[in-house]
Every structure is written in C-alpha cells, then in structure tokens.
Amino acid sequence: MRSVVLLDGGLGQEIYRRAPDVSSPLWSVAVMREQPGLVTAVHADFIRAGAKTLTLNTYAATPTRLSKQGLLEEMPAIHQRAFQVLEEAIEAIGTEVDIAGCLPPLTASYQGQPERSFEDLRDEYATLVRLQAAADVFLIETMTNTLEARAACSAASDLGKPYGVAFRLEADGKLKSGETLAEAVAAITPFAPTAVMLNCCDPEMMSVTMPALVDLYPCVGGYANAFKSVESMARGGSVDALEARADISPAAYLAHVQQWLVDGATVIGGCCEITPAHIKQIADVLESEFELIRFSQLGQE
Template sequence: MTSIALLDGGLGQEIYQRAPQVSSRLWSVAVMLEHPDIVKGVHKDFIRAGAKTHTLNTYPATPTRLAKAGLLDSIDTIYRQAFFALQQAIDETGEDVDIAGCLPPLVGSYLGQPQRSFEDMKAEFAHMARLQPDVDVFLIETMSNTLEARAACAAAREQGKPYGVAFRLEADGNLRSGESLNEAMRAVADYAPTAVMLNCCDPAVLTTAMPHMARSYHTVGGYANAFKSVDDMAKGSKADALEAREDLSPLVHTERVQQWIADGALVVGGCCEITPAHIQHLAQTLEQSHAIIKFSQLG
C-alpha cells in the first residue's frame, strides 16, 4: 500500500475569510492578532478533516513584510502565538500530527527575481527558522525563482529536520522569474530536500507538470489553489481582491489529486480556497487505498 503524506488546505485564506471585518496586507496574521480563536478553530477543522501535517499561521510574517507594516518588534510574539494556536488545536483534538514551520517568499507571493543576494535571503530564512524551534518539519512554499528557493533550502537544511520545497508555476509552465521547472528542480536537488513540490498553481498546470516531476526526483507532490486569478495580488493588492473558483468542489479536487498520485505524487493537500471540506473528502477517499502519513514519515 502506497503511503501518501497529506497536508492541510488553504490555512491563511480560510482564516481570513472567517474574519470578514479584518482587511490587511498581513492577511491571516492580522486576524490572529485580533481573533486568535479563529486560527485555532481553523487548525482544528483541518485536523479533524484528516490532514496529518499542519503549517503554522506565519506565511505573511517574514521580517521584511513585518518591518514594512511597522510590526517587526512583534515578530517573536507573532511566532509564539502561531505555535500556541496550533498546539492548542492538536491538544484539543488529540491527534498525532506534524507541526510544519513555514518558510514563505520574503517580500510577497507571485513576484519575479528578487533584488537581493543569496546570503542576505538565507540569513532572513534562518532567522525565521530559529523562531520555529519546536516544529517537526519545514515547508518552503510558493517559490517563484531559484535564488530564493536555494536560500530557503540552505537555511532549512541547517535545522536538521525534514523539509520540502514547493515552487509556483505560471500558466506557461515556468516560474514567474522565467526559469523552467527543470531549472528549478536542478537548483534545489543538491540540498536534498525530503520532497520537491508545486503549490499555489492552477490545478491544470500542476496536472501537466506532475509526470515530469515524478521522473526527475524521488519524492514529489503538489497542492493547488482554487483562485480564479492571482494577477491582482501579484500587482500588490490585498487578498480581498481574490475570488474563488466555483468549479472546484471537494469531489473535483479529490479527482484531480488522485490523478497527481497516479502520476507519482507522494505529498498532497490544498492551497488557498481548499477548505476543510475538500481535505475531508480527499482523506476519506484516499484512506480506502493508501496509507495516510505525516510528512515527517516520508522515506
């Protein structure tokens, strides 16, 4: 029986949507500062849905983004609060799951080549990793260029814990930087991540890429978003401008994920607008034919 690591779904967007009175470029972190119980509630819903690896709610909380918002002095508090919310959710559900530290793009999602050095970015990623000392694994997400991805991998590798790196592909199958998927996978291979994945892509893009990924690396996976478009976000708008697709029901999502698994994916889950209901349908379907495991249990 093949083992599949099942991640949670679109944590940040689910949190943000449950607090419609909050509008901020800090997205789900802004919600957490005002309504921490919402964060715990979303974690509990994803745990009960059957996901085995759950990411801390710190995606927008990079030092760069917090400094821009005037909240850099609160970074320690934000990371402690994020860990506390997830740990509470785990304690209250009694489930055995991974806590995943989050290493996201430093400036924002959907951007091209950064105007920063490898060492500068590695230092910032290392700072974030140190703020998440008690996690079981690290997930590097939504990488849109190989320089930033390598810097994140270098920082994650130094922590001595399993970690995965996920790239975002555009509609043309390349990274926002213009680099190809082949270039991206080669760029991180020497860092030996536990898994190389795609995330926050259109599902069709992920479907096209998965067979090639599986031939190119020993452990691959993917988790797509369900947005109509991220173009406004890429231009600097708030998450408020994003719209969910209406054609990606839990059943359709499960069918797509099953195709990725058939093509070689060993890590799956969901990105933005993939809800606990999507993950529950997926978990209940997969458990009939696969062993559902934590990311830390990948061979």
C-alpha cells in the first residue's frame, strides 16, 4: 500500500474563525496568548480528523514580527506556549502524531525578495529552529523567494531532522520574486530537504503545477488555501480582510487532492481556510487506498 503523509489544515485561519473578536497583526499568536484553550481545541479537532503531522502555532511568532509589536522579549514564552497547547491536544486524543516546527516568511506573507543578506536571514531562522528544537520535523512554508528559502533550509539542516520546503506561487505560476518553480527547486536541492511542496496558493494552480513539481524533485506534495484573494494582505492588510471561497467544500478539495496523488504527490494537507472537516473528508476517503503516515516516517516505509 502506498504511503502518504497527511498534514493538518489551515491552523491560523481556523483559530481566527473561532475568535473573530481578536484583531491583531499577530492574529493566531494573539489568540493563543489570550485564549490558549481555543488553540488546543483546534489542534485536537485536526487530530480527530485524521491529520498525522500537526504544525506549531508559531507562524506569526518570528523575531521580526514580534519586534514590530514590542513583544520580542516574550518570544521564548510564546514558543513554549505553542508546544504546550499542541501537546495538550495530543495527550487528550492519545494518538501518535508529529509536531512540526514552523519556519515561515520572516516579515510577512506574499512578499518578494527581502532586502537582507543570506547570513542575516539565516541567523533569524536559526533562532526559530533553536526555539522549536523539540519538534519532530520542520515545515518551511509559504516561501516566495529563494533567498529566504535557502536561509531557512540552512538553519533547519542544523538539527538533522526531517524537513520540508513549500513554495507559494502567483497567478503566473512564478514565485513573487519572479523566479520560476524550477529555479526555486534547484536553489534548495543542494540542502536535500525531505520533501518539496507547494502551499497557500489556490487548488487549481496546484493541480496545474503538480506534474511539473513531480518531475523536479523525488518527494513532493502540496496543501492549498481556499481564499478568494490574498491581495489585500499582500499589500499590508490584516487577516480580517480575507474571504473564504464557498465553492471549496470538503468534497471539492478532496477531488483536487486525489488528482495531486495521481500525479505523484506524497505529502498532502491544507492551508488557510482548509478546516478539520476538509481533512476528515480526505482521511476517511483515502485511508482504504493509502497508508496515512507522519512526515517523519517518509523514507522509512
């Protein structure tokens, strides 16, 4: 039976959906500081749905972002809390899953190439790796340029744990930096990540691009979002302005996932607006055809 990694869904958006009264540039982290039990509940729902690898709620907790909000001194405590709320969910459900450390864009999502050096970026990612060193695996997510992606790969490699890299594509099929997917994959291939993926673009884009990605790297995958548009956030707006697509039901999303698997994907899951119901639909339908595994089990089957 073919093995497939099943990640969780859009953690930050699911947290935001359940706490719409909290508005902050740090969105999901702000909720975790004020209502940690809510974040535990979201993690637990994704575990119950069948996810085998759960990402820490640290996407917005980079040194750069926290510094802007005057919260840099709280960074260790925020990361510690992220582990705590996820571990409480795992203990409550009693299922063995991977904890994935999160290495996101350092300043904001959907931006182009940062005006920073590789060494500067690597140092900041190294801080995040150190704070999340207890994670089983790492996911480098929503990469829009190869400079940040390479810096994150370099830092993640220090621990010798499995990690994946996921690129975000624009409507033209390229990264925000203007680099092609082939150029992006070539840039991080020397670091030998466990998997290379696409994330946080729409399912249709991912379905069109997956065959090309399969040809570029041995182990690939994807987890799409269900936003109508991210342009307002790309221009510096907040998560409050984002709208979900009504047409991406669990069944509709499953159809895309099944096509990715046919094309050769090995890692699947969901990004923003992909809910526990979406992940449950995937798990329920696929479990008879595939062995659903944790990210750390890649290459061990």
